[in-house]
Amino acid sequence: MTTLVVLGFYFVFSGDVLGQTSNEKQRIEIIGATVIERDPNISDASRLIGNVRLGLEDAVLTCDSAYRFDDGRFEVFRNVHITEGSGTEVFADYAVLDPEVEVVEISGEVRFMHEEFSIECPAMIYGLESKLVSYSQRAKIIEGDRVLFSDNGVYSSKTDRLYAGGEVEIRENNDLIISDSLAIDRNDKTLILFKTSTLKIEGAVIKCETGIYDGELEKGWFAGNASIEDDGGLLAGDSIVVSRANNEGTAWGNITVSGDYAKRMDGSDIVEGSSTSKVRVVNIEGEDTLKMNSRRLVREGDMLYNSGGVVFEQGTFSGQGDSLSWDRKSNEIWLLGEPVVWSDQDEMTGDTVKMILQENRPELMKLMGNANVLSPTNDSLDHQISGRNLDAIFRDGKLKKVDVKGNGMVVYYSVDDENNVSVNRATCAHISLVFTDGLVKRITLLNKPEGRFENMNDKLEEDVSVKARIAKPEI
CATH class of the missing domain: 2.60.450.10 (Lipopolysaccharide (LPS) transport protein A like domain)
Structure with missing residues (x-):
């Protein structure tokens, strides 16, 4: 038995829609079909054939054919198309509408479209009321120039x-x-x-x-x-x-x-940089601030590594080198690669520099290999002390005592007035210097010293060669 187009045939859905909290029941209306037939000997479902149209609240579903089962489910086939008043559209080959959960299970070259947003996938579930789309197979999502691929996902056209x-x-x-x-x-x-x-x-x-x-x-x-x-x-x-x-x-x-990067604030540390300057580290402890510049900075736990040219400064104490490592736990700093350290007006160099800090101020320092100290005599002359290794002791951040050990050499100037300058040149295995207010106050030559004292106004037996100072960089 076949029946022509039937209008006003209603079915009522109930239940949640992918988390729906509304108690309103979803109504599905058979708007039309070319043929509606039912044969109990073949199936317990009514069959809708040709130009099938179903009403889903604010949406309309069209397809080539459909089954309506006694439990309220609809199974729709070929050229499935859902349109909603909001402009959302869904295209597919096959779908099942289940009144128990008020969702549409869609499969077969599925395409969901909302405004400029579209989802293409083999299958999806669409909430009639919640407007949630979920998929669990590889999907392609397009919006303008952006294309997204994923294996699973959920999209809400409401949010x-x-x-x-x-x-x-x-x-x-x-x-x-x-x-x-x-x-x-x-x-x-x-x-x-x-x-x-x-x-x-x-x-x-x-x-x-x-x-x-x-x-x-x-x-x-x-x-x-x-x-x-x-x-x-x-x-x-x-x-x-x-x-x-x-x-x-x-x-x-x-x-x-x-x-270029970056600015970092972490407790008392600040790290910053720009495209025109090096990375900068500022460490603040009380009234003492230690600043460092470098091309690259790495921090791992208590260790701080600077490389690519390092410059640091703390009050009148400063230095530079190719690389620096700082153990923040023990406050031990190693400066490598032609290191130079300045304390007030004194300049110290060596192959390797090791420093111990106390509240960001230098407490002890070792120059290992080709150690050299330049300390000003006046505006044009520097005392020079050099040797294999050098140990320096600081007090309140200022140089207090220096011991030079191994192959020690000193060039010391005595200036009575502008026209009366003498130079003392000496060598010995151990040289000890005492500083006051940044100036050399006493030099002690230990262990078989040899030297001579000459007036610079007279013709010296040998040229006095003093190492040139290194320009102190700005930080």
Whole structure:
């Protein structure tokens, strides 16, 4: 038996819709079909054939044919098309409408469209009331120039938020984002990263295990072995905050910094940098502030490593070298690569420099290999003390005593007036110097000293060769 188009035939749904809290029941109306037939000998379902139209509250479903079962389920076939008043459309080959859960299970070249946003996948579930789309097979999501691929996800057309997981890949022009799990808020252009992710955005590479990125402000927070690297430099740490628009960054925990990045505040430390200067470290303890500049900075626990040219300064105490390591726990600093240290007007050099700090002030210092000290006599002359190794003792951050051991040599000037200058040249195995207010007050030659005292106004037996000073860098 067959029956022609039937109108006004209603079925009532009940139950939650993917978390729906409303108690209103979803009504489905058979708007029309070319043929509606039922044969109990063949099936316990009514069959709708040709131009099938179903009413779903504010939506209309059309298809080529459908079955309506006695338990209220609808099974629809071929050219399935759902349109809603909001403009949302769904295309598929097959779908099942279940009144118990008020959802549509859709499969077969599924395409969901909401405004400029579309989802293409083999199958999905769509909430009639909640407007939630969920998929568990590889999907392609398109919005403008952005294309997203993921293995599973949920999208709400009410909130315009997408949750995607399982080898997520986003491509937009030359940008690429790869993540295990993320969320996108289409309204405020916010990207939320839940698991291991890599972002390649406008020439920058950002890596993290979790984070939030504002696409409009180009600003984000990232954590879990987080880093950002671009042509300007590198900023890495346990967590970082980056503003690409302002070329600024902040890092916490075990950090690595080089180039343009970054500014870091962590307790009493500040690390900052710009495209025109080195990375800068400022450590504050009481009234004493220690500043360091370098091309690259790495912090691992209590260890701080600076490289690529290091300059530091604490009051009248300063220095430079190719690299520096600082054990923050023991306050021990090693300066390598043609190191130079200045204390007031005194200049000290050696192959390697080791320093012990107390409240950011120098307490002990060792110059190992080719040690040399220049201490001013007047505006044009420097006392010179050199040897194999040198030990220096400081008091209140000022040089107090120096011991030179091994192959010691001293060139010491005595200035009575402008026209009467004498030079004392001596060698011995051990030289001891005492300083007061930054000036040499006493020199003691120990262990078989040899030397002579001559007036510089007379013709000297040998030229007096004193090492030239190294220009002190600005910090």
